[in-house]
Amino acid sequence: MGGPELENLIAQFARLPGLGPRSARRIVLKLLTERDTRLLPLADALRQASAAVRSCSICGNLDTQDPCTICADHSRENRICVVEGVADLWALERAHVYRGGYHVLGGTLSAIAGRGPEDLAIAPLLARVEREHPEEIILALPATVDGAATAHVLTDRLKPFSLPVSRLAQGVPMGGTLEVLDEGTLATALRARSPA
Amino acid sequence: MGGPELENLIAQFARLPGLGPRSARRIVLKLLTERDTRLLPLADALRQASAAVRSCSICGNLDTQDPCTICADHSRENRICVVEGVADLWALERAHVYRGGYHVLGGTLSAIAGRGPEDLAIAPLLARVEREHPEEIILALPATVDGAATAHVLTDRLKPFSLPVSRLAQGVPMGGTLEVLDEGTLATALRARSPA
Incomplete structure (x- = not known):
């Protein structure tokens, strides 16, 4: 559908975490129908981030400065x-x-x-x-x-x-219903119980 | 976190259909850690599709040719x-x-x-x-x-x-369990019933 450029763009999106062919197609259609307000800003943002962002040489964080904002904060x-x-x-x-x-x-x-x-x-x-x-x-x-x-x-x-x-402590996550938790989490939470 | 270029890129992704701040952050991290194999190919694919894809002047389909592949197929x-x-x-x-x-x-x-x-x-x-x-x-x-x-x-x-x-006909979708369907669909499917 729609030529190799379109197929390639959909394939690139479909490879991203959490996306598949169906959601990629939906995103690409949205981008193409709003070229000036969505597609081109996204392409620019990718280029700019790619040029600006680097790994912090101290901690490994990603940031536009090295050392990163956190390491530089004394x-x-x-x-x-x-x-x-x-x-x-x-x-x-x-x-x-x-x-x-x-x-x-x-x-x-x-x-x-x-x-x-x-x-x-x-x-x-x-x-x-x-x-x-x-x-x-x-x-x-x-x-x-x-x-x-x-x-x-x-x-x-x-x-x-x-x-x-x-x-870090292990236990029941906030808002967690016990019935959906796995046995491992429940066992840990019970063993590490504290006075109420 | 990480400077304006990173924030902007995350914001651009978060605006796409089906994505939010959390999934956008996950995608951007993946892209930045695999710059040459993911980020740059995606940026290129966006540019190429943007330059190549247009609306078909006959039917409105998106394609790299006008009339589109479908309209041109006699x-x-x-x-x-x-x-x-x-x-x-x-x-x-x-x-x-x-x-x-x-x-x-x-x-x-x-x-x-x-x-x-x-x-x-x-x-x-x-x-x-x-x-x-x-x-x-x-x-x-x-x-x-x-x-x-x-x-x-x-x-x-x-x-x-x-x-x-x-x-198009209306009715129960393929693989659809009746109990999850809305009343409107069930009513339509019942009214439009056919001999088994």
């Missing part, structure tokens, strides 16, 4: 929160509960995906700890088998520095 | 299927059940949105009918109040040409 607490990816860093920032620094690992250890410690930003983290002497390391890794394995390895590597290493 | 039947938008045209083509031409109205009549007959491609449709003498007009409009009103007006305007005007 009013922040001297703690390091270790996250799997930039999306997690942004999610924590949106929660407005943490005022320290971050470190983006770039993944978790995974036997299936063949990712070992050398594939993650673990060595740069240890170098930072040696250089910055943080008050605390917070492991904010996913509550999965791979996340737990990664946390275990990190805890081990951080032992020589004898500094507090903590991890 | 092996197709001399019928006109009237649709609300290009998305509907593409959906019908994907069903591979119709081998005639199309006419994109560009909307339905709507008292609320203030769209009258002169805002839709009704006059071009009547001109086509006079010029092309189609064997049939199929009204493939949405099964909504506005769609029905539009079909009614079109039927009225097409009367002078005394040619067959039909509309």
Whole structure:
């Protein structure tokens, strides 16, 4: 339908996370029918972001400045929160509960995906700890088998520095109905129960 | 987070149909972490499609050629299927059940949105009918109040040409469980029942 340029554009959108052929087609139609107000601004925004955004050489965050806004902010607490990816860093920032620094690992250890410690930003983290002497390391890794394995390895590597290493609490999420939760979450929440 | 270029790119994606701030952020992160294989090809595809794709001057379809591939195909039947938008045209083509031409109205009549007959491609449709003498007009409009009103007006305007005007059947969709269907669909399906 509609020539190779159109097919290619739909295919590019269909590859994006959360989108498929159907939603991609819908988006492309919308863009093409509103070329000046949607398509061209989007194309410009892509070019500009591509030219401006880089990885922070300290923590791995994406920003238009290096060091990133967070690393450059010396009013922040001297703690390091270790996250799997930039999306997690942004999610924590949106929660407005943490005022320290971050470190983006770039993944978790995974036997299936063949990712070992050398594939993650673990060595740069240890170098930072040696250089910055943080008050605390917070492991904010996913509550999965791979996340737990990664946390275990990190805890081990951080032992020589004898500094507090903590991890996020696990339990029932806010607004969560018990009946839709998996057994693992329920078991953890029950074991970690606190006085009411 | 991350500077104005990043914020702008996320905002552009969040405005697309079916996307919001959360999915837009996820997409932008993916694009930025795979700049050469995702972001730049997408930006190129947008530019190329924008330059190549135009509205067919006969039927209103979007294509890289004018008349579009469908209008230029003289092996197709001399019928006109009237649709609300290009998305509907593409959906019908994907069903591979119709081998005639199309006419994109560009909307339905709507008292609320203030769209009258002169805002839709009704006059071009009547001109086509006079010029092309189609064997049939199929009204493939949405099964909504506005769609029905539009079909009614079109039927009225097409009367002078005394040619067959039909509309799509209404009923239970394929794979549809009765309990999730609205009363209107059930009532229509029951009234239009056929021998088993």
